[in-house]
Amino acid sequence: MTPITPENLLEELHRAAGVVAGITAALSEEDVKAPSELPGWTRGHVLAHLSGIANAMARQLEFAARGDSIELYDGGFEGRTRAIDMAAGHTLAEHRADVDAALGRALQDFETLDAAGWQVPISYRGGVVLDGGLALWRELTIHATDLGTGRGPETWSRAFCEHLFEFLAARVPEGERFVLQPLGLPAVAIGAPGGRSTAINGMLTDIAAWLAGRTPTLGSLRATAAADGVDLPALLPWPAGVPATR
Template identity: 60%
Template sequence: MTSPSPAGLLAELHKAATALTATMDRIPDGGERAPSTLPGWSRGHLLAHITGICNALARQVEYGRHGETVELYDGGVDGRNRAIELAAGHSLQEHRDDVAAAMQRALAAFDALTEDEWRTHIAFRDGVIFDAGLALWRELVIHTADLDSGTGPETWNREFCSHLFDFLAARVPAETKLVLQPVALPPLALGAGASTVVVSGMVTDIAAWLAGRTPSLDSLRATAAGDGTDLPNLLPWPSAMPDPK
């Protein structure tokens, strides 16, 4: 598995932002109050979160370029949660405007980077700016599907699925070895446990399952020692914060 180049990641970020905008445009008036696919969250909660994480990742880049580190959210986890609850009840147009402004801020921050600046240290995951770009890619693509407005995991491209396999390998329990067999693609092993489970299906369905989402195409099949078995339970999402959303 290979990561995209900075230029490739920028292209993916812009495509993901365009897809999210199109998905928001399909939400009917009042639809912001309907449930998202995330338990306990309306679309309004999710849109408020998207606004918040775009701004949070943008400021990681903005501060990092000036040699400064700053926590992901003002006020940490509590500040993040308060901001979501305060903004969740906004009108649909307010959410659209907020998300558009936050995405534009984030995209502008990444677009302005020189090649060397992608390796600048930041506080987020004690990593570098490139890690923040990958995080923004995940947030935009996955939460577009979570809005439940006509754009599901079946639209995820092969490059994004490959990135999720790499990033979400941390969800495989220590005692398990997962052998992923995407249709028409080479198999891939995650984990090194003594108990081997083979998970086959469409690449997007496998990626959705690893991400804790409902597969769109219902193609998954799990086997162990040649016999059918249940999909294994996965460890929590490898979040940079205690809240896994």
């Protein structure tokens, strides 16, 4: 796997933000009210969440630069949910303004960082600014797909998919090991060393989509254990950055 450095992460953030902004600019008023790929959420909910996470990550950096720490969202998970529900019904113009402002704020904050700045601690996952940048990359890229405008997981880059393999290793159940075998690429093992092994074969983006709880788009995935075909294994919940209970 190619390591993610601050330099190439900044490029990826600009690319992902450009995709989100481009999709938002092409939506109509009716499009915003239509269902997204996420159950129970309209595209307006997804746009509200994208604005919220970009602003939330920006303030992580802004407080960290002052030597302070602040939770990701005001009011934690409940505050996040309330804010999304309140903003979901905004007009198209309001969503565009919110998304553009939030993305601009976050990108500007990341652009001002020097080498040491990427390693400053933040409250998000008890990590550092680099972890916040990776989280924003994930949110922008995956939720651009969730908007359901035809840009599916097949558009995810190799670097992004390989990052998901590493980050979503937390979804492998205890005592199990998944050997991810993307077509034409080296295998990647995640989970418990020596655990019960299941091989997952398929296109790179399809494996990443499955791990992320999204629908593979390029073909079928195949799972084998001890050389026998088996069902795709169950996954643990997504490793949440904001606790659902306080």
